[in-house]
Amino acid sequence: MNPLLDQLGNLFARYSGLQRVLISVIFIGIVSAIISLVIWANRPEFDILFADVEPTIASQIVSELRTQKIRYRIENNGRTIYVPSEHVSELRLTFAEEGLVGSAVPGYEVFDDQRIGMTSFMQQLNMRRALEGELTKTINQFPGVRNSRVHLVLPEGKLFEDDQHGSASVVLYLNSGRYVATEQVKGITALVANSVDGISPEDVVVVDSEGNLLSDTLNEEMVVGSSGHQWELRHTLETKLSNKVMDIVESVVGPRNAMVEVAIDLNFEQLERTTEFFDPDNVAIISEERHSESSNSSDSTSSTADNLNIEDVITNYELNKTVEHFVSNQGTINRISVAVLVNGRRVIEQDVNGEEITSYEARTAKELNQIAALVRSAVGYSEDRGDLIEVQNMQFDTTIWDSNQDYFAKAEKQAFYADIINKVLIGVAFLVAFLIIRGMLKSAGQVFALPFSNAAAALADGRSTTANPALLAGGGEGIAVNTIRTPTAEEEEIDADAFVSKLSPEARAKLKAKDRMTQEVLKYAKENPEDAAKLIRSWITSGKREKR
Numbered sequence: 001m002n003p004l005l006d007q008l009g010n011l012f013a014r015y016s017g018l019q020r021v022l023i024s025v026i027f028i029g030i031v032s033a034i035i036s037l038v039i040w041a042n043r044p045e046f047d048i049l050f051a052d053v054e055p056t057i058a059s060q061i062v063s064e065l066r067t068q069k070i071r072y073r074i075e076n077n078g079r080t081i082y083v084p085s086e087h088v089s090e091l092r093l094t095f096a097e098e099g100l101v102g103s104a105v106p107g108y109e110v111f112d113d114q115r116i117g118m119t120s121f122m123q124q125l126n127m128r129r130a131l132e133g134e135l136t137k138t139i140n141q142f143p144g145v146r147n148s149r150v151h152l153v154l155p156e157g158k159l160f161e162d163d164q165h166g167s168a169s170v171v172l173y174l175n176s177g178r179y180v181a182t183e184q185v186k187g188i189t190a191l192v193a194n195s196v197d198g199i200s201p202e203d204v205v206v207v208d209s210e211g212n213l214l215s216d217t218l219n220e221e222m223v224v225g226s227s228g229h230q231w232e233l234r235h236t237l238e239t240k241l242s243n244k245v246m247d248i249v250e251s252v253v254g255p256r257n258a259m260v261e262v263a264i265d266l267n268f269e270q271l272e273r274t275t276e277f278f279d280p281d282n283v284a285i286i287s288e289e290r291h292s293e294s295s296n297s298s299d300s301t302s303s304t305a306d307n308l309n310i311e312d313v314i315t316n317y318e319l320n321k322t323v324e325h326f327v328s329n330q331g332t333i334n335r336i337s338v339a340v341l342v343n344g345r346r347v348i349e350q351d352v353n354g355e356e357i358t359s360y361e362a363r364t365a366k367e368l369n370q371i372a373a374l375v376r377s378a379v380g381y382s383e384d385r386g387d388l389i390e391v392q393n394m395q396f397d398t399t400i401w402d403s404n405q406d407y408f409a410k411a412e413k414q415a416f417y418a419d420i421i422n423k424v425l426i427g428v429a430f431l432v433a434f435l436i437i438r439g440m441l442k443s444a445g446q447v448f449a450l451p452f453s454n455a456a457a458a459l460a461d462g463r464s465t466t467a468n469p470a471l472l473a474g475g476g477e478g479i480a481v482n483t484i485r486t487p488t489a490e491e492e493e494i495d496a497d498a499f500v501s502k503l504s505p506e507a508r509a510k511l512k513a514k515d516r517m518t519q520e521v522l523k524y525a526k527e528n529p530e531d532a533a534k535l536i537r538s539w540i541t542s543g544k545r546e547k548r
Helices: 002-013 017-042 055-068 085-098 120-139 182-195 218-222 227-253 365-379 399-447 452-461 496-501 505-527 529-547
Strands: 046-050 073-075 080-084 145-153 167-174 204-208 258-267 272-299 304-327 332-342 345-350 356-361 388-393
Touching (some): 055 080, 055 085, 120 145, 120 182, 167 182, 182 204, 227 258, 332 365, 365 388
Antiparallel strands (some): 046 080, 145 167, 272 304
16 A cells, blocks of 8 residues: 555656646545535435424424434424435324324313213213314314314203303414415304304304404394495405406407406395285175074054064175285396406518517407407396496507516526536536546556566566666665557657657766666676576565565
């Protein structure tokens, strides 16, 4: 290892100070880039294990993760826990089985562990807890609801109390950016009222986590004449009609080429009228009372008898009467007004130079009439009611839309090119690093001195070597042997005299002296091969002794 380090040190010493700094910076940069890429490729991908967890439960989960030696990351003030993606599913099942997550409110499970000697009060309390837990679990399944709490006040069921009503309160914890529609609130109140005996929908109050009242009382909901309900009903009808008309018009002119506005005049007046009609020609007998009296009288002198009959009849008549009670509906439509604005066509043509030219073409009167006929059918047009349908064609100002489209297109193109450039730069960096390292290794292979064993093996194989005569005279401590490479075709074409002429006088003198010494050594080896072999054999023997 030490000879290799010495050789690398000698190679490094050949360069100037600026070159050393440059090579060091490049080497450190390459090593850092490789280490960063390895760390980035091997880093685990984290996914959310649980979000918005209570601190007490979060601490237990973190302790369990530490025990299992699983990496984790905490965010959102300790309420959100991240773990590697490959462990998410298994950990969720594990913590759910341990009861650390999920609904903390028990349902009918409270009756699984019944103890002997429970009082009626404790049984009623468990029943209320079970109802609250089951309702909480059901409400938590609604979209947008993160968590909920249900509080019930059940009627006590007194003996001589006829009007027994309970009440309920529901607190909703919604997800960020979500809200509950009015229909959902009505559904929650109906769910609670129909799940608990003695509670009606008007006795259920629904609030959100910020204390805002989401439910109204039954009287407020049923009062159609209230201004809030009138505006909500009008807005709902206008929205539904606008969507119907927009769907039809956009299917003809294309998306983002139409604008629809609907105005509805509703009549919220309520008329109540009672009318009685009498028919004198139609008489009905209600009751009839008859009284009859009869008497007999006789005269003895005249020998005559008188019979007297009296009948009294009382008849009660009633005229035929018709009673009508009329109550008009509220929220009837007095008039519908629809305004439809459509855009023209964009015609793309090519000029003589082949460039695209965009021009605007307006809609024809026939097309506008056809669109108006479709709109009339969609909204239920009534001429007697005075409905108004207006369809106009105007050019839309799409400057902002086009600029946004161009901006996003350029951004996507820049991101695409940036990604390509990053990959190309990484590839170029690896290529440059490869070429630099290859050049350094190639340079090192030309100047590194071979060990003595390699030189001896070369001489034993009969390869041509160049020995340093100064070392030959040094008592056999070592020999530096430079292997003479076989010249390539390009090297054979180089003129030796031209190469030598470029050297300095001192270098030429050293080269001639070295050649002379080399020739003398080769001549001595050829003339005295046995002596040369003994000399080399003695060097090998002395080298092995020194190593020992």
